[in-house]
Amino acid sequence: MLRQSLYPVMLSLLALLAVGNAVAQNTAPSLPPEMTASAPPANAGPAASDEFKSLDEEVQGLKKEVLDLNRELFVLEEELLFPANTQVAVFVSMDVGEFFALDSVTLKFDDKEVANYLYTEREAQALLKGGVHRVFIGNLKAGEHELVALFTGQGPNTRDYRRGATIKVEKGVGAKYIELKISDKAVKSQPEFIVKEWE
Amino acid sequence: MPRRRNTLLVAAVATPLFAVVLGGLLPNEAAAQRKVKVEQPRPLVGTPQVVRDLHWGDVLFYFYQDDWLQALTRLGASQDLDRVTHHGTEAELLKGGLYLSLGQHEEAGRIFKALLNDNVPLDVRNRAWFYLAKVWYQRNYLDDAATALASIKGALPGDLEPERHLLEAQVLMYLNRFDEAIRALERWQPVGDHGDIWSSYARFNIGVAMVRQEKVEEAAELLNEVGQIAAPNEEAAALRDKANLALGFAWLKANRPDDAKKVLQRVRLEGPLSNKALLAVGWADSAEKRYTKALAPWLELRDRNMLDSAVQESYLAIPYAYAQLAANGQAAEQYVTAVEAFAAESTRIDQSIEAIRNGGLLEAIVDNDKANQVGWYWQLQNLPDAPETRYLYHLMATHEFQEGLKNYRDLRLMQRNLAAWSLSVQAFNDMVDTRRRAFDQRQPGLQSTLDAVDLDAMEAHKNELESRLGEAERDNDVAALATSREQEQWSKVEQIEKLLANADQSDPMVQEQREKARLIRGTLMWNFNASYKARLWRARKEVRELDVAYKEARRRWVLVGRAREDYPARTEEFARRVTTLQPRIDGLSARLEATGQAQNRYLAQVAIKELQNQQQRLAAYSLQARFALASIYDKAATSASGKSEEKAPDNAPPGGQSSGDAGGAP
Numbered sequence: 068m069l070r071q072s073l074y075p076v077m078l079s080l081l082a083l084l085a086v087g088n089a090v091a092q093n094t095a096p097s098l099p100p101e102m103t104a105s106a107p108p109a110n111a112g113p114a115a116s117d118e119f120k121s122l123d124e125e126v127q128g129l130k131k132e133v134l135d136l137n138r139e140l141f142v143l144e145e146e147l148l149f150p151a152n153t154q155v156a157v158f159v160s161m162d163v164g165e166f167f168a169l170d171s172v173t174l175k176f177d178d179k180e181v182a183n184y185l186y187t188e189r190e191a192q193a194l195l196k197g198g199v200h201r202v203f204i205g206n207l208k209a210g211e212h213e214l215v216a217l218f219t220g221q222g223p224n225t226r227d228y229r230r231g232a233t234i235k236v237e238k239g240v241g242a243k244y245i246e247l248k249i250s251d252k253a254v255k256s257q258p259e260f261i262v263k264e265w266e
Numbered sequence: 267m268p269r270r271r272n273t274l275l276v277a278a279v280a281t282p283l284f285a286v287v288l289g290g291l292l293p294n295e296a297a298a299q300r301k302v303k304v305e306q307p308r309p310l311v312g313t314p315q316v317v318r319d320l321h322w323g324d325v326l327f328y329f330y331q332d333d334w335l336q337a338l339t340r341l342g343a344s345q346d347l348d349r350v351t352h353h354g355t356e357a358e359l360l361k362g363g364l365y366l367s368l369g370q371h372e373e374a375g376r377i378f379k380a381l382l383n384d385n386v387p388l389d390v391r392n393r394a395w396f397y398l399a400k401v402w403y404q405r406n407y408l409d410d411a412a413t414a415l416a417s418i419k420g421a422l423p424g425d426l427e428p429e430r431h432l433l434e435a436q437v438l439m440y441l442n443r444f445d446e447a448i449r450a451l452e453r454w455q456p457v458g459d460h461g462d463i464w465s466s467y468a469r470f471n472i473g474v475a476m477v478r479q480e481k482v483e484e485a486a487e488l489l490n491e492v493g494q495i496a497a498p499n500e501e502a503a504a505l506r507d508k509a510n511l512a513l514g515f516a517w518l519k520a521n522r523p524d525d526a527k528k529v530l531q532r533v534r535l536e537g538p539l540s541n542k543a544l545l546a547v548g549w550a551d552s553a554e555k556r557y558t559k560a561l562a563p564w565l566e567l568r569d570r571n572m573l574d575s576a577v578q579e580s581y582l583a584i585p586y587a588y589a590q591l592a593a594n595g596q597a598a599e600q601y602v603t604a605v606e607a608f609a610a611e612s613t614r615i616d617q618s619i620e621a622i623r624n625g626g627l628l629e630a631i632v633d634n635d636k637a638n639q640v641g642w643y644w645q646l647q648n649l650p651d652a653p654e655t656r657y658l659y660h661l662m663a664t665h666e667f668q669e670g671l672k673n674y675r676d677l678r679l680m681q682r683n684l685a686a687w688s689l690s691v692q693a694f695n696d697m698v699d700t701r702r703r704a705f706d707q708r709q710p711g712l713q714s715t716l717d718a719v720d721l722d723a724m725e726a727h728k729n730e731l732e733s734r735l736g737e738a739e740r741d742n743d744v745a746a747l748a749t750s751r752e753q754e755q756w757s758k759v760e761q762i763e764k765l766l767a768n769a770d771q772s773d774p775m776v777q778e779q780r781e782k783a784r785l786i787r788g789t790l791m792w793n794f795n796a797s798y799k800a801r802l803w804r805a806r807k808e809v810r811e812l813d814v815a816y817k818e819a820r821r822r823w824v825l826v827g828r829a830r831e832d833y834p835a836r837t838e839e840f841a842r843r844v845t846t847l848q849p850r851i852d853g854l855s856a857r858l859e860a861t862g863q864a865q866n867r868y869l870a871q872v873a874i875k876e877l878q879n880q881q882q883r884l885a886a887y888s889l890q891a892r893f894a895l896a897s898i899y900d901k902a903a904t905s906a907s908g909k910s911e912e913k914a915p916d917n918a919p920p921g922g923q924s925s926g927d928a929g930g931a932p
Binding site for chain 1: 373
């Protein structure tokens with residue numbers, strides 16, 4: 068009899084286990100989305116109670132407002148602090164990166180240091196995947212300026228590597244974007260640093 | 267370490283969503299990239315991007331770091347500022363994906379739907395259908411999700427194709443269309459090791475769903491398969507354990523204890539499911555009346571953490587087995603222990619409920635989480651060992667709780683985000699003031715510069731030059747185009763000739779001088795005539811250049827004047843925008859706080875309910891134990907009085923008393 072009375076308890080365990088996706092959430096950190104957050108609840112019916120749904124809708128609405136505000140603030144910040152007619156931005160990009168592992172970039176405009184950026188592993192990986200980092204944004208008067216970029220990192224054979232590049236920049240009326248691209252020169256097994264100006 | 271785990275999760279989970287959002291267009295490069303990034307468990311297929319707009323690369327920089335809030339902000343701003351014009355469709359797909367990843371289903375759905383028109387290439391439409399299917403699946407609109415998946419024409423690029431079949435199988439499974447789900451899985455072509463594990467998850471889920479449908483034989487086939495997969499890592503091993511446990515319980519329920527035991531014994535002895543497996547192995551033996559054998563796993567369980575319901579159950583199972591073995595004394599002793607343990611546990615749950623009522627639940631959870639990332643795919647990785655959370659493992663594994671927790675966490679992160687912007691708003695105000703002051707300071711200098719320039723006089727001068735040139739040309743006045751030196755010489759010749767005209771004409775010297783003057787005049791005139799055309803051409807060219815320069819000066823003068831007028835207006839426009847920000851930020855922050863608290867209260871309520879359920883379960887266990895205990899005492903008393911005299915039942919020695927049904931509870 069006791070066994071009979073315990074059986075429902077045991078079967079409740081089965082039910083608990085049967086929520087495969089839900090159990091999986093806690094124990095397997097790298098599940099595919101289908102098994103995790105995105106899976107509709109298996110045996111609990113629709114997950115969301117009315118109270119949950121209404122809260123969820125409120126949260127979604129709020130998040131949307133915050134996201135919109137973020138975008139507006141970002142645009143305002145740029146327009147206010149870096150008007151288009153004086154704006155200069157310097158971007159760093161990388162392609163394969165076999166011959167150079169980037170550690171840091173230092174920038175000087177007209178002999179004045181304007182940026183010194185140390186890259187984390189995560190950021191360096193993002194560059195390798197195709198991301199482009201805006202390492203500096205500032206204001207410059209129209210006319211000719213000198214930009215000195217200094218890259219440090221590990222070159223071929225994991226040796227410390229420093230490389231500088233000097234660029235004459237002609238600043239016109241509109242915003243000026245300069246891309247510093249670190250590329251692999253397979254023939255020489257060396258990295259090369261390419262400067263590209265964008266208007 | 268938590269960071270690392272989170273990274274893995276995000277890599278595995280987020281990747282498929284975005285993989286072909288960004289890829290598909292460049293399959294060859296995608297393949298190349300896959301080679302390079304072998305260390306990633308599931309590389310972002312197609313990530314190499316030919317960046318044709320720098321700001322698109324800027325968005326990707328943050329996207330690849332899983333910083334979706336920053337990526338979405340920059341993407342929106344770049345779209346507003348027309349900076350990603352070469353990546354219009356990709357940008358929309360990514361934006362939809364980012365909204366989806368941030369839990370904004372409606373916005374994501376709106377964007378994907380907009381990509382479903384005939385002007386968009388089939389490839390993009392297919393991807394949009396796919397993501398819409400995901401959106402609807404996540405919102406539990408399963409029929410819509412199935413329809414969306416059925417609308418995909420041809421194959422999706424890269425890893426999306428197998429993922430589509432997995433999604434399809436999941437959707438069909440939840441629609442109880444199991445046969446179709448299995449067929450969808452059969453079409454699944456796993457990509458690499460991770461693809462295999464995904465397929466296994468799908469089979470596991472379908473198997474479990476079939477068990478619930480009482481289709482044990484069909485389920486057994488799937489679960490048995492998953493229960494024997496290679497387990498090179500913890501994830502695969504855990505899944506294998508789950509499949510074996512699920513199948514074991516299914517066989518037990520179907521009254522096939524031997525089959526149950528075989529699969530249950532595949533579960534690892536130390537693992538998250540080992541307790542349940544031990545309990546079930548005991549029940550399998552018990553079902554075959556092998557109580558001594560059953561005791562072995564149950565006694566092992568009793569020394570484990572009481573938080574686990576399987577351990578709690580072992581406190582009842584052990585005395586039950588003793589009773590079945592007629593060891594009533596030991597059974598009674600174990601029941602007493604069980605009652606005490608359940609009471610102590612219930613008291614601890616009371617403390618947990620109290621702690622949650624005091625509002626510490628979500629703080630305890632979220633504070634334990636170090637990943638500073640908003641996100642739909644965020645999941646709690648490690649539960650803190652706090653009174654508030656100790657009993658909530660199962661609750662926290664539920665969809666609803668996880669979603670609520672994510673909302674709460676996102677609200678807090680957004681509060682921090684707004685707090686950071688709030689500081690910037692002060693800087694914006696300072697900047698507006700600086701603009702005003704700078705303008706006031708520059709205004710006098712600018713005015714004096716403008717005053718010093720008389721463009722009208724310049725224009726008059728230019729006009730005069732034009733008219734003089736015109737006259738010279740009309741009159742064929744070659745001398746008019748002479749250089750200043752030539753004109754000086756010309757006027758000297760004229761002066762000399764005038765003097766000579768008044769002199770004595772008979773004087774041979776005067777005659778000689780007149781002849782010389784005539785010769786010089788002739789030479790000069792010759793030069794004028796000879797260079798006239800060239801001079802006229804040059805003069806015309808110079809006048810034209812003068813005209814251009816004058817017009818440019820006039821244009822700039824107008825621009826400067828306009829800028830001088832516009833600058834204060836633009837500054838005031840900035841001031842207006844900045845002024846509205848702080849109240850908006852404050853308002854939103856207050857609403858974030860209030861909604862966060864509401865979320866906290868709601869989840870606390872759910873948690874307390876869960877704890878109360880656990881307490882009820884413990885109370886039920888306790889009741890069963892008491893009944894069983896009473897029954898043992900009763901039997902002992904009956905037996906003692908039946909034998910006649912001496913000993914009272916409560917002094918009965920443990921063990922040794924025969925009782926066929928001693929452990930029987932009502």
